[in-house]
Amino acid sequence: MSAPRASLASLLASSTLVLAACGVLPLGGQDPAPVASRLPGGMPGVGAGDTAATRPAPGAVDRLATPNPRANDVVLFALGLIETGYRFGGKNPEAGLDCSGMVSYVYEKSADMRLTGSAADLARQGKAVPAEKLKPGDLVFFNTRNRPNSHVGIYIGDDRFVHAPNSRGKVRTESLKKGWFAARFEEGRTYFD
DSSP: OOOOSSOHHHHHHHHHHHHHHTTOSOOTTSOOOBOOSBOGGGOBOSOTTOBSOOOOOTTHHHHHOOSOHHHHHHHHHHHTTTTOBBOTTOEETTTEEOHHHHHHHHHHHHHOOOOOSOHHHHHTSSEEEOGGGOOTTOEEEEOOSSSTTOEEEEEEETTEEEEOOSGGGBOEEEESSSHHHHTTEEEEEEOOO
16 A cells, blocks of 8 residues: 655644644643654654644633544544545545545545445434534535535544545645535534444
């Protein structure tokens, strides 16, 4: 299996922010520590003077915490696919991914869970979750073609999701609360207990 297309430095930076948002980094009342400019082995880091994270707003850690480690793996793996090309019907990063192909690929590779079918098929699986109760790793569904649940993405926390849209042709993150997708949100579903 070849590596996803996102750079290691980009993935590590995104992972650090996600882990901090989930309360994994030790923030307990202290200022975040600077991140080294070089990682072990000489690989470039986030940058000297950058911080691992900003202190979360009160209650944010509880809102974003994911009790299931497999859900965290889903988020981190999905972030590693940023900039992967779009392809209708695509089911792997080498050939390109569409929205449901990306979700199926991420869940299978990172959480050993088999989710298959179109976005509408995926919406018939799992357990419904209200938008205000979404946790990282849950799926978010949209009406993008005048059909319910015609698009799907993976919620990553902080009102953002990762998806493979056909517009602009690459896997990317979007806001769940602002812009084009906010008006088309249909439902959230969880596949974790």
